[in-house]
Amino acid sequence: MPAGTLGISTKKAEKFSDWYVEVVRKGEFMDQRTPVRGCDVFMPWGYAIWEQIMHYADRLFKAHGVKNAYFPTLIPESLLTKEAKHFEGFTPEVAWVTEAGDSKLAERLALRPTSETIMYYMFSQWIRSYKDLPLRINQWTNVFRWETKATRPFLRSREFLWQEGHTVHRTLDEANQEVLDMLEIYRKVAEDLLALPVIILRRTESDKFAGAYYTVALEAFAAEAGRVIQVGTVHNLGQNFSRAFDIKFLDKDGHEKYAWQTSWGFSTRFIGAVLAVHGDDKGAVLPPKVAPVQVVVIPIIFKGKEKEVTRKAREIGELLENAGFRVEVDDRDDYTAGWKFNHWELKGVPLRIEVGPKDIEKGGVTAARRDTGEKEFVEEKKLTERAAELLEEVQKNLYETAKKKLEESIVTVRTIDEVNKAVEEKKIVRSFWCGDPRCEEKVKELTGGAEIRGTKFLEVESAEGEKCLVCGKKATHVVYIAKSY
Amino acid sequence: MPAGTLGISTKKAEKFSDWYVEVVRKGEFMDQRTPVRGCDVFMPWGYAIWEQIMHYADRLFKAHGVKNAYFPTLIPESLLTKEAKHFEGFTPEVAWVTEAGDSKLAERLALRPTSETIMYYMFSQWIRSYKDLPLRINQWTNVFRWETKATRPFLRSREFLWQEGHTVHRTLDEANQEVLDMLEIYRKVAEDLLALPVIILRRTESDKFAGAYYTVALEAFAAEAGRVIQVGTVHNLGQNFSRAFDIKFLDKDGHEKYAWQTSWGFSTRFIGAVLAVHGDDKGAVLPPKVAPVQVVVIPIIFKGKEKEVTRKAREIGELLENAGFRVEVDDRDDYTAGWKFNHWELKGVPLRIEVGPKDIEKGGVTAARRDTGEKEFVEEKKLTERAAELLEEVQKNLYETAKKKLEESIVTVRTIDEVNKAVEEKKIVRSFWCGDPRCEEKVKELTGGAEIRGTKFLEVESAEGEKCLVCGKKATHVVYIAKSY
Numbered sequence: 001m002p003a004g005t006l007g008i009s010t011k012k013a014e015k016f017s018d019w020y021v022e023v024v025r026k027g028e029f030m031d032q033r034t035p036v037r038g039c040d041v042f043m044p045w046g047y048a049i050w051e052q053i054m055h056y057a058d059r060l061f062k063a064h065g066v067k068n069a070y071f072p073t074l075i076p077e078s079l080l081t082k083e084a085k086h087f088e089g090f091t092p093e094v095a096w097v098t099e100a101g102d103s104k105l106a107e108r109l110a111l112r113p114t115s116e117t118i119m120y121y122m123f124s125q126w127i128r129s130y131k132d133l134p135l136r137i138n139q140w141t142n143v144f145r146w147e148t149k150a151t152r153p154f155l156r157s158r159e160f161l162w163q164e165g166h167t168v169h170r171t172l173d174e175a176n177q178e179v180l181d182m183l184e185i186y187r188k189v190a191e192d193l194l195a196l197p198v199i200i201l202r203r204t205e206s207d208k209f210a211g212a213y214y215t216v217a218l219e220a221f222a223a224e225a226g227r228v229i230q231v232g233t234v235h236n237l238g239q240n241f242s243r244a245f246d247i248k249f250l251d252k253d254g255h256e257k258y259a260w261q262t263s264w265g266f267s268t269r270f271i272g273a274v275l276a277v278h279g280d281d282k283g284a285v286l287p288p289k290v291a292p293v294q295v296v297v298i299p300i301i302f303k304g305k306e307k308e309v310t311r312k313a314r315e316i317g318e319l320l321e322n323a324g325f326r327v328e329v330d331d332r333d334d335y336t337a338g339w340k341f342n343h344w345e346l347k348g349v350p351l352r353i354e355v356g357p358k359d360i361e362k363g364g365v366t367a368a369r370r371d372t373g374e375k376e377f378v379e380e381k382k383l384t385e386r387a388a389e390l391l392e393e394v395q396k397n398l399y400e401t402a403k404k405k406l407e408e409s410i411v412t413v414r415t416i417d418e419v420n421k422a423v424e425e426k427k428i429v430r431s432f433w434c435g436d437p438r439c440e441e442k443v444k445e446l447t448g449g450a451e452i453r454g455t456k457f458l459e460v461e462s463a464e465g466e467k468c469l470v471c472g473k474k475a476t477h478v479v480y481i482a483k484s485y
Numbered sequence: 486m487p488a489g490t491l492g493i494s495t496k497k498a499e500k501f502s503d504w505y506v507e508v509v510r511k512g513e514f515m516d517q518r519t520p521v522r523g524c525d526v527f528m529p530w531g532y533a534i535w536e537q538i539m540h541y542a543d544r545l546f547k548a549h550g551v552k553n554a555y556f557p558t559l560i561p562e563s564l565l566t567k568e569a570k571h572f573e574g575f576t577p578e579v580a581w582v583t584e585a586g587d588s589k590l591a592e593r594l595a596l597r598p599t600s601e602t603i604m605y606y607m608f609s610q611w612i613r614s615y616k617d618l619p620l621r622i623n624q625w626t627n628v629f630r631w632e633t634k635a636t637r638p639f640l641r642s643r644e645f646l647w648q649e650g651h652t653v654h655r656t657l658d659e660a661n662q663e664v665l666d667m668l669e670i671y672r673k674v675a676e677d678l679l680a681l682p683v684i685i686l687r688r689t690e691s692d693k694f695a696g697a698y699y700t701v702a703l704e705a706f707a708a709e710a711g712r713v714i715q716v717g718t719v720h721n722l723g724q725n726f727s728r729a730f731d732i733k734f735l736d737k738d739g740h741e742k743y744a745w746q747t748s749w750g751f752s753t754r755f756i757g758a759v760l761a762v763h764g765d766d767k768g769a770v771l772p773p774k775v776a777p778v779q780v781v782v783i784p785i786i787f788k789g790k791e792k793e794v795t796r797k798a799r800e801i802g803e804l805l806e807n808a809g810f811r812v813e814v815d816d817r818d819d820y821t822a823g824w825k826f827n828h829w830e831l832k833g834v835p836l837r838i839e840v841g842p843k844d845i846e847k848g849g850v851t852a853a854r855r856d857t858g859e860k861e862f863v864e865e866k867k868l869t870e871r872a873a874e875l876l877e878e879v880q881k882n883l884y885e886t887a888k889k890k891l892e893e894s895i896v897t898v899r900t901i902d903e904v905n906k907a908v909e910e911k912k913i914v915r916s917f918w919c920g921d922p923r924c925e926e927k928v929k930e931l932t933g934g935a936e937i938r939g940t941k942f943l944e945v946e947s948a949e950g951e952k953c954l955v956c957g958k959k960a961t962h963v964v965y966i967a968k969s970y
Contacts, residue, residue: 033610034603035564036594039557041607044622047554069532072524072644073596073627074580079520095559096584097596100631101577109521111558111582111596118519122526125518131819137529142558142627146585159557334616 006342008283016225016276021153023275027284027347030153038151038158042268045347046154048292049271050161054140056193056289057163057266060185066136066165073141074109075118082117083244089210090114093145095158111144116211116237116263119166120245127259129250130170134178138165143267154272155229155485162267168247168259172238175260179216179236182264183458186218186232189266194274195287195399196220197406198231199428201454201480206437209263213238216457218266219484222276223405226426228453228482229273232266272485275348278371278398284348285370287398288391293328295320295387296344297365300337300356313355316365316383320353323384325391345370350394351387371397410480414469416446419481423450428482432475434468442470443481452479491827493768501710501761506638508760512769512832515638523636523643527753530832531639533777534756535646539625541678541774542648542751545670551621551650558626559594560603567602568729574695575599578630580643596629601696601722601748604651605730612744614735615655619663623650628752639757640714640970647752653732653744657723660745664701664721667749668943671703671717674751679759680772680884681705682891683716684913686939686965691922694748698723701942703751704969707761708890711911713938713967714758717751757970760833763856763883769833770855772883773876778813780805780872781829782850785822785841798840801850801868805838808869810876830855835879836872856882895965899954901931904966908935913967917960919953927955928966937964 008026010019024030029046042050058068074097081087090113097109112118119137127135140163151157165182169175183200190196198218208215212235219228241247242258251257278285288294297320299313310331317329328349330340337354344352354366364379367386371394378386411422412430422429433439433452440452455461461478468475493511495504509515514531527535543553559582566572575598582594597603604622612620625648636642650667654660668685675681683703693700697720704713726732727743736742763770773779782805784798795816802814813834815825822839829837839851849864852871856879863871896907897915907914918924918937925937940946946963953960 031607031610033607034557035561035606036557036559039559041557042555044552044554048552050555051553067529067533068536069529070527070535070627070646072519072521072526073629074521074524074644076520092586094586095582095594097580098583099581099593101579101633108584109580121520122516122518125516142555144558148586159559161555332616 006339006346008281008346011281012224012279016222019279020225020276023279023283023346024153027275029271029275029284032153036158038147038156040153040157042161045292046271049274049286049290050268052290052292053189053193053270054163057185057189058140060188061138061165064136064181064185065134066138068139069137070139070141071115071118071122073112075112075115077108077110079117079121080110083211083241086116086211086241093147095144095146112141113145114143114265115139115164116166116241117245120241120247120261123166123168124245124247127168127247127249130252133168133170133249133259134174135168136165137167138163152272152485154268154275160268162265164263164265166261166263168242168261170249170251170257170260172260175236175238175262178262179234182234182262183216183218186234186264186266189270190218190220190231191399193287193289194270195395195402196231196270196273196277197399197403199228199406199480200457202457203454204437204440204452206440207451207454209233209235211237211240213240217454219453220273220277221402221406221409221428222273222485223409223426225276225485226409226423226483228428228484229269229276230484231270231273232264234264235262237261237263276485277402279348282342283346285398286348286350288350288395291348291350292326293344293347293349294326294391295328295351295353296349297327297329297353297355298337298340298344299331300354300359302357305357308360309355309357312360316353316355316380319380320384320387323387325387351390353383353387369394414467416443416469419443419447419450419469423447423481423483428480431469431479431481432463432466433477433479434471434473435476436468436471439468439470447481450481450483452481453484455479491824491831493766493831496766497764498709501707504764505710505761508764508768508831509638512760514756514760514769517638521643523632523641525638525642527646530777531756534759534771534775535753537775537777538674538678538755539648542670542674543625545673546623546650549621549666549670550619551623553624554622555624555626556600556603556607558597560597560600562593562595564602564606565595568696568726571601571696571726578632580629580631597626598630599628599750600624600649601651601726602730605726605732605746608651608653609730609732612653612732612734615737618653618655618734618744619659620653621650622652623648637757637970639753639760645753647750649748649750652747653727654746655734655736655744657745660721660723660747663747664719667719667747668701668703671719671749671751674755675703675705675716676884678772678774679755680880680887681716681755681758681762682884682888684713684891684965685942687942688939689922689925689937691925692936692939694718694720696722696725698725702939704938705758705762706887706891706894706913707758707970708894708911710761710970711894711908711968713913713969714754714761715969716755716758717749719749720747722746722748761970762887764833767827768831770883771833771835773835773880776833776835777811778829778832778834779811779876780813780836780838781834782812782814782838782840783822783825783829784816785839785844787842790842793845794840794842797845801838801840801865804865805869805872808872810872836875838868838872854879899952901928901954904928904932904935904954908932908966908968913965916954916964916966917948917951918962918964919956919958920961921953921956924953924955932966935966935968937966938969940964
């Protein structure tokens with residue numbers, strides 16, 4: 001694949017949107033030059049990050065008792081409409097299959113926008129007794145939302161990849177506990193794997209998942225854009241779907257009862273968040289734990305030393321690979337070392353090892369961190385140990401830097417004017433709300449699109465003594481307001 | 486999930502089709518009780534086999550330099566029609582998206598029946614120079630073929646899961662070599678992983694992939710059905726697609742040239758073949774290498790010994806799990822040991838460990854093989870070693886039994902009458918053909934659906950001195966004729 005024109009021409013802090021698209025394209029994460037808008041190509045470099053995420057999360061899911069399965073993509077219209085609010089929520093963005101071969105179908109089939117309906121149609125056939133519970137099913141699939149808004153690679157597209165988990169429980173308590181357990185797994189994926197600090201918010205009633213009892217979302221924060229990015233959601237569905245889909249079980253007490261359910265999903269948006277949060281003016285900066293290549297080894301060629309340097313670079317590559325790192329030795333002879341530095345910086349590889357004649361003389365290599373740009377000489381015999389340390393430091397530094405930016409961005413204000421000023425300054429607003437959806441709607445109108453994203457879910461914040469930032473009546477909620485992708 | 490009514494009510498050798506569907510359903514591999522015919526649910530037990538297959542093959546692909554990516558599901562009609570023969574081959578079974586949200590689309594979008602067209606549209610943008618070659622891309626996805634024929638779980642459905650690999654090369658030689666390399670990887674998946682012996686056949690001109698230069702297929706054989714099952718295909722596409730999609734590269738000699746391409750795919754059909762080939766009258770028999778559970782440990786409860794036996798069974802389970810086996814301890818107290826035996830036999834678990842009071846007294850367990858039913862006492866301190874041996878023996882026995890059946894089924898005949906007799910006896914026919922497609926068509930007509938499946942690809946078989954089984958003219962090909970799924 002051609003590397004494309006090198007170098008990012010826009011500054012992240014100045015024109016964030018342009019910068020983002022440039023990193024995605026030039027870093028070869030995604031290719032949007034497809035025939036259908038919003039249906040993009042996950043290029044190998046971008047897809048490999050998704051593979052790392054899948055691998056990590058899948059192990060956590062399985063350890064929690066979740067089993068993978070695969071349900072049909074196509075959902076008959078009559079099934080999709082069964083839970084009325086759910087259908088209402090998704091219908092504007094459903095793509096429909098109406099023809100096959102030479103014939104017109106008797107009923108339109110939706111490309112899954114999410115799979116509650118088809119899964120629960122099956123669950124109602126699978127579940128008979130409390131012995132069948134809890135049921136925990138997950139699938140890794142493509143999914144379709146026919147966005148009419150402007151699309152943005154990874155963050156808003158018409159087809160994307162995700163996992164959707166669906167669980168069924170005997171009691172509401174168990175379903176509530178499941179929400180907490182899944183939030184912890186999602187937090188691990190975001191913070192521990194991807195170095196993305198998140199705020200965990202309970203969505204407002206108007207903003208919850210269509211058909212849910214309540215929705216909790218994880219939000220990452222792109223400081224230079226001043227926007228939050230929803231990277232995962234966990235829903236307690238209550239009994240709304242079990243009633244619509246007749247998911248009943250015979251309980252221990254001999255009574256037939258409707259089951260309690262949860263569903264939860266995260267998607268390839270995570271990749272967009274990683275690029276948006278960690279990237280810099282040179283391109284992507286990938287957290288070592290998910291970087292498809294963690295260490296790139298580049299021979300620094302001087303005339304007369306070509307063979308020696310290349311041989312050593314390969315040796316170093318092997319040494320690192322045998323130690324368990326994901327390594328690429330870029331020994332292509334038709335590109336200069338300088339070109340290669342730019343290329344791998346753009347792609348976000350966290351650690352570069354340079355092997356030049358001087359390094360060899362001194363019995364070592366030069367190691368350069370992608371996040372700070374710091375360089376140091378490392379003796380060969382200490383290399384695997386030092387590489388592990390450096391990668392750990394990069395991972396930690398990415399998280400801490402992002403965490404600091406997130407924390408510093410949160411400002412508490414009490415009026416719409418202050419909200420507007422804070423949003424202008426790319427802040428996340430903490431404020432107070434009476435709970436009235438009309439006031440919530442007003443916030444959107446008066447701030448040019450900033451929204452109440454919800455209330456903290458895992459901690460209790462008191463709004464005592466505060467007034468609603470819109471109507472001035474007694475506030476009942478401490479809310480977070482921000483623009484979002 | 487409820488275990489369903491236990492026990493297979495039909496005999497494999499008597500009513501193969503009914504037997505097959507029963508194993509799929511009662512073994513909880515796939516659920517066909519969905520709202521759209523041919524769009525079935527891969528249940529956790531069936532999907533877990535697919536995960537094992539993906540894991541194994543993906544490592545081989547990557548070691549061969551293949552990179553994973555993801556391309557859009559939806560392909561505009563105008564793109565699908567670009568390679569005329571390709572489109573002609575697929576158009577009768579394409580499902581079309583024509584509407585999204587409230588609006589009708591300007592152009593129909595096909596649900597990928599395969600992805601040559603969308604991938605090569607992108608490849609033509611990615612490839613500029615010989616430096617970009619070889620390009621090797623794979624994707625693991627869902628795929629759609631709107632079958633009008635009767636569907637059959639895993640073997641013929643409207644949506645299934647597969648991998649499709651697509652490679653681009655400088656020369657025809659390289660593309661030919663790639664075909665050989667991929668055939669070897671596919672053979673490993675079939676024979677080494679799934680214990681499925683295969684015949685590797687070059688398809689006839691009329692039967693090759695739509696748009697290919699030539700097609701090679703791997704056929705497994707379900708002896709009791711007397712039918713071959715195509716489990717994978719590898720195509721040399723020549724320059725047919727590179728010309729249609731304008732995939733050109735600047736070669737070392739400064740000239741612009743059309744690239745040479747291959748594509749190759751296998752699917753969840755593999756699971757169907759595993760069930761069809763290895764299963765018996767008690768249900769599925771899974772090769773240990775892909776069995777989601779390799780060893781099931783069942784406590785044999787006697788009154789007064791419940792706690793002791795259950796504790797020991799869990800201990801044994803842990804011992805085996807720590808040794809790296811995939812283990813399930815079935816210590817549910819609301820099912821009898823006999824019920825559990827049937828349940829796990831039906832699901833095909835290759836090794837059962839029984840832990841009863843007598844076993845405990847003697848310091849060991851009873852091990853029972855799924856394939857032969859043989860039981861033996863194993864001392865606890867030798868258990869992990871013996872379990873590994875037994876699983877290896879099961880794996881080997883499944884392959885060798887299937888291999889023997891396959892080899893014994895091949896009969897060489899010279900007339901249509903003999904073909905009919907052999908097909909009736911569930912044989913694979915080896916015969917001689919002049920190469921004329923009219924004679925090929927006649928074979929189908931005169932045998933009630935048996936087909937010329939092709940000629941051996943990796944060995945040369947001479948037809949010297951033989952006559953075409955249809956027209957009696959000089960034969961030029963040694964062909965294999967069989968019914969298929």
